[in-house]
Amino acid sequence: MALQATVYHLQIELSDVDRGVYEALDLRLARHPSESMSYLLTRTLAYALLYEEGIAFSKGGLSSTDEPPVSIRDLQGNLRGWIDVGTPSAERLHKASKACPRVVVFTQHDPLLLVKEAATRPIHKVEQIEVYALDPAFLEELGAVTDRNARWTLLRNDGVLYVTVGEQTVSAPLTKHALA
Secondary structure (H helix, E strand, O other): OOOOOEEEEEEEEEEEOOOOEEEEEEEEEEEOOOOOHHHHHHHHHHHHHOOOOOEEEOOOHHHOOOOOOEEEEOOOOOEEEEEEEOOOOHHHHHHHHHHOOEEEEEEOOOHHHHHHHHOOOOOOOHHHOEEEEOOHHHHHHHHHHOOOEEEEEEEEEOOEEEEEEOOEEEEEEOEEEOOO
8 A cells, every 4th residue: 555645734924034025825735755854844945935926836746857846937837947955966957957047956965965966967057056055953953843734934034044833943044055
């Protein structure tokens, strides 16, 4: 018998001071049995921190290799933003960069792994790919206070993330890295 996905309901009050974005997000996320909590949190934070009209989670979930975990499309359905999570291969980054004008990677791993991977082959417009690293200790702490029905207050100010869940606040810098 196949294992079922676990559904998380996250209500997020987003205050992204760095971008001037203030939204109330009501998300329902399916966590695949093979998906780690840090991956789920990373893709959720990527969605929130890049939030704009047309953003959506992948319909195929983790099993889809042809689409990103999060994407941004315009009103005509054209792909405007490819948001990947983790440590995508150089081939995947090359494909994404050719398919779309903006590629962003949020990683919960050491960003040097991505830099090393990017050096294994030429990547189209590698200098334009944005990479953001989340501290694994921050994700572990956030995962410990996030249950299947959670309310977050997410604040980004001067490159630092603050997530309040109930009475507890966890924080960490969101660091940007270059692949080239």
